Amino acid sequence: MTYLKVFLTGGLLCVIGEALILKTKLTPARILVLYITAGVILSAAGLYGPIVRFGAAGATVPLTGFGHLLAQGTISAVQEKGLLGAFTGGMQAAAGGIAAAVFFGFLTAVCFKPRPKDT
Amino acid sequence: MGKHRIGEHTIAFPNRPRILSSAAVVGPKEGRGPLSTAFDFVLEDALYGQKSYEQAEHAIFQEACERCLKKANVPKERVQALLGGDLLNQIMAASLAARELSVPFLGLYGACSTMAESLILGSMLVDGGYASPVLCAAGSHYCTAERQYRFPLEYGNQRTMAAQWTVTGTGACLLGDEGNYLARTEMATVGQVVDMGIRDANNMGACMAPAAADTLKRHFLDTGRKPKDYDQIITGDLGRVGSEILTELMEESGFPLRESQYMDCGLCVFDPKDDVHAGASGCGCSASVLSAMILPRLHTGEWKRVLFMATGALLSPTTSQQGETIPGVAHAVVLEGGDEA
Amino acid sequence: MQQKADHNQARERYMELVKRLTPKSKLGQGCLRAFWVGGGICMLGQAIADAGHRWLGLASADASAFASITLIFLTALLTGIGVFDKIARYAGAGTVVPITGFANAMVSPAMEFKPEGWVLGTGARLFTIAGPVLVYGISASVIVGILYYFIRW
Secondary structure (H helix, E strand, O other): OHHHHHHHHHHHHHHHHHHHHHHOOOOHHHHHHHHHHHHHHHHHOOOHHHHHHHHOHHHHOEHHHHHHHHHHHHHHHHHHHOOHHHHHHHHHHHHHHHHHHHHHHHHHHHHOOOOOOOO | OOOOEEOOOEEEOOOOOEEEEEEEEEOHHHHOOOOHHHOOEEOOOOOOOOOOHHHHHHHHHHHHHHHHHHHHOOOHHHOOEEEEEOOOHHHHHHHHHHHHHOOOEEEOOEOEOHHHHHHHHHHHHHHOOOOOOEEEEEEEOHHHHHHHHOOOOOOOOOOOOOOOEEOOEEEEEEEEOOOOOOEEEEEEEOOOOEOOOOOOOOOHHHHHHHHHHHHHHHHHHHHOOOHHHOOEEEEOOOHHHHHHHHHHHHHHHOOOHHHOOEEEHHHOOOOOOOOOOOOEEOHHHHHHHHHHHHHHHHHHOOOOEEEEEEEEEOOOHHHHHOOOOOOEEEEEEEEEOOOOO | OHHHHHHHHHHHHHHHHHHHHOOOOOHHHHHHHHHHHHHHHHHHHHHHHHHHHHHOOOOHHHHHHHHHHHHHHHHHHHHHOOOHHHHHHHHOHHHHOEHHHHHHHHHHHHHHOHHHOHHHHHHHHOOOOOHHHHHHHHHHHHHHHHHHHHHOO
């Protein structure tokens, strides 16, 4: 049952993205920016938490979930440390994803060469 | 007004400069297409044993020039000018090839219209007695164009239906004033830059079609000719979308293309089974088709007289990001059949 | 004045012609593909998080981070061997919207610009596509933090 909810939530978030790409002039890079910013705002407004409770990874794996992580990290850090937390909390919460993307990006560049696709 | 001008935009070449030889070197995907056996050399790998795709583009450019000279049996020391260009910033593929060939070099940029631009200027040099033989060449590479104008190769991106696929390849022609020839250049119409306000860099055909229609119309008005005076009217790389638009625009302008045979080089490079959407594009598209298909057919007499018009979208990622529209340009050259014709 | 109006009219007429002759992407097909691939990637993420929770004893937040890192690793690997862009060509937003899209946007330029050197090529260009995501995501979160400090909703 959890997995069905995950599938539906994640799938739906992707369908919204696909419709935006095809129906508007938004490029995928802009979709990424839109999703993470929307995630931060929705999460701060308390609207994304319920989606995560319903969809679990279906809501955390999409980039809106990354925004949710940033916002929740910031808010709890502000509760603990005050204003300093506004600057440290978001990055601390999202550190795993960012460090992984940077490091694996670098590692892949070390190991592989880009190829043209002939098919 | 220059004494060889006919009308506002068209010039005649009274001595009919000769195209002595031509060569096309293309990548593997192009090599699988319908013109496969007509190309002089098909690379097994788009990197062509080089360190980067830019280096590969340069090596392909050089290879095409050398093969073209070899076919005409002309040593490179005798070449009096190389006119050519490509899509790289600062036309580096042509410049590096010119460095290796060590011949007098005039670099050109006309986006995908470069082959026609070089043929026109080359014909002027030969016809005016300023240089002979003159090497004209234009090339492009899918991998360098992607990273310069679009995205990294491994970036997951969906292509729109109107998107075209840049040709990996170079076409070269040697122009001269004497000797056996494949075809001769009779006249040319230099196009002006036309911009109908298209901003979509994924719809190059739509950016270039108005310029193509403009140049064609001016050519017919200047020369008093009609589409039926040509065995074939050939555009460079309008692709499926652009050539349909051009057909409609010409219908409106009173010179309907259906009176002649019309084809677009962008639709004859790739295997239709390959997922290239609206067809081929790039400097190398019209240049390699000119060498592999158009000149041979003129040579055998299958075609007596054709209008070869390469089209270019004058696109820069910088101005595009700043919201500037994409202007197009098209240059037309009249080619007449060769020896046997 | 008249000339300019004519010019604008000609442009508008041309835009209509272009719109009519440009083939449309298929919305229904695109959405269907995005749905099942995107949903599938999220299910994979859930499975990884559950596995981390069960066998590695990770707490819920850590399990979620573990899933993200694993998905990023898989994306990097698939991008490296030249498979990811094929999947993405099929799935569209189905691979862009999940964390896989962010990872691919970092990995692909890192590879692409290797010929320009480790520092100014790979190092600098790594962020060309995904950089804006961090700029806007982090900036938004800082703004949220500052607002929260003063308002505490």
